[in-house]
Amino acid sequence: MKERNKPRLQDPIERAKNFNEVNLGFDEETAVKEATRCLQCKKPFCVEGCPVGVNIPGFIERIYQRDFDGAAKILKGTNMLPAICGRVCPQEVQCESKCILGRKGESVAIGALERFVGDYSIRNAKQPSTKSVAKGKVAVVGSGPAGLTCAADCRARGLDVTIFESLHEPGGVLTYGIPEFRLPIDIVKSEIESLEKMGVKIELNVVIGKTIFIEELLATYDAVFLGSGAGLPIFLGMEGENLPGVYSANEYLTRVNLMGAYKEGAATPLVRGKVVAVVGAGNVAMDSARTALRLGAEKVMIVYRRSREEMPARREEIEHALEEGIEFLLLTNPVKILGQKHVEGMEVIKMELGDEDEKGRRRPIPIEGSNYNIECDQVIMAIGTNPNPLIVDSCPELKTGKNGVLVVDENLETSIKNVFAGGDAISGSATVIQAMGAGRRAAKSIIERLAQ
């Protein structure tokens, strides 16, 4: 069996000093070569692994026929943002994990192929068509992947769509969270531009629940979609957590990505840590750690209470972090943050793995008396986020469940009629592709409702 083709990468020593993209993707020849590895299975397991059921053999077939427009058309039938998903989907636990080739050797590089097609279609942008089938006005709250997808689908059917975004730039986590070295901002921008070309209106600097209330939206719009994400950072509530020098990953990444604090002379300040401890081991933690490194930290540590196996980050990000020199303190949990006026260190405790929890992950248990101190001058908390209660606080009729997620029915309608929701707002922090899938399902419900 032929080996999987590798994408071009930026050199680890070089890239640890810049914010340019690490993975440079396939060139055309490599993409076609990789596409020929696909067996075009009659019963493609890979598709089962994709949360939105992308027709994987279909688009790959077009690649080796060099019909890249055709490939893009197939992809976009289920996945509006292939250039983004190809880069950020956790393929190794989704589509690629089910690929038949993976049983004996290496799976087809589905993500890298998807990215190749996505980038091709951005370079050769075609005006998407809008069909006037349904009539009505839709307000979309939030411009992350859920909101963008819902807006695009509604607009494609002829609806009048306005997106309301609280920040001064659209894109949600794609803009303020995921760093440029993983997802260049120009990719996100061009996807948003093509949406605007379709006729989707975007109102920035509008906080729904503060600037405009849901009931006001319902007075002017026929349907509302809440794609407000899960932006509320979780802290551990430990001693010292409010010392200057302790950041939530959201704050740290927002300062760098959205506010451009990595540039010389940026208006938004950032204190550049020398020794940085990042708590957590998901994508958010990897992004924070690798950002700290690029901002000149001498030493960056990931502090995680489980072992390498349980790390929830994409495999590629973990590998890239290690290559760049990030240290992993595994089976280690923070106890308190030390310091008088600002962070001077962190007390941690060693952990061991016990029985499996309800999700089948082994529960970490502290080893009594194994506490010790590590030195650091900055701590970044990347242990997760919950939905922001701001909208619900202003609209108590909206029912919520555990951790503040919005409760929806099978059509993604909330407890308020004609108000739909999807993405991280209903699931808690999940993935880009799941948020897009939800945006698409909600759009379908909205279109059906407005056709009635």
Next chain:
Amino acid sequence: MKKYEILKKKKLADNVHEYEIYAPLVAKNARPGQFIILRVDKEGERVPFTICGYDKKLGTIKILVQTLGYSTLKLSLKEEGDTLQDFVGPLGKPTDLSLYKNILLIGGGIGIAVIFPQASYLNSIDKKADVIIGARNRELLMYDGPLEKEAKNLYIMTDDGSYGEKGFVTAKLEELLKTKTYDVVMTVGPVMMMKAVCDITKKANIKTIISMNSIMVDGTGMCGCCRVTVDGKTKYACVDGPEFDGHKVDFLEQRERGAYYKEQEQEAYCKLTGEIHKHKENK
């Protein structure tokens, strides 16, 4: 009128300007105690300012800005007719003092900008409050004229005695407490001033509300930059506040958090003043 256009700009005191900004969406739902966040230009940082007044019909918001560092200096260079890059709000929880009868408002420095809308709101519902305002000197004092009309009694304090009485606002507070009773005190100003007021009112057992001017980024509860410890629990000034029970706030922690970026801020400010200087020389 353009979105976020500066319709009026007025100098109120040394380094303090009042701006009226066209932002009808913000004005529509604004209430006293809330704030906005603005960016001066494309490269700008997000900076918070209290809503000092609003006109729902004209669609305008009034803010009072003290020139302190980089962003406020940049803002001070904008003139009537210029537009701001971004302007979002109203943010934070509104404060409702109408439940109380005997109210004392204490404003120090730019904090006067925050208590002014409260005083005029209380006046509009026939519940005039006593007001103490203080500043280092006469040039730094603002709103004393308008407050004269809005307050039941207005007490003016300057550190150097160049206007009103000589001394701190806390001296006046202690004096008033000898003869008067209040159900509530609301105080806004530098962190250490608010702490000093709270130390006094705690002993006198008077509920005290403070407004926390934490460093902020988004202002919607997304980053946690504005964390304040209140009664041992972490609160976000932008969504849980900006007003809190002053007897429960950890002011010393807040002082340290406010100082974290001092070096960077200083550097950016010096660079900008240098550029402005050069620009003027070239002209």
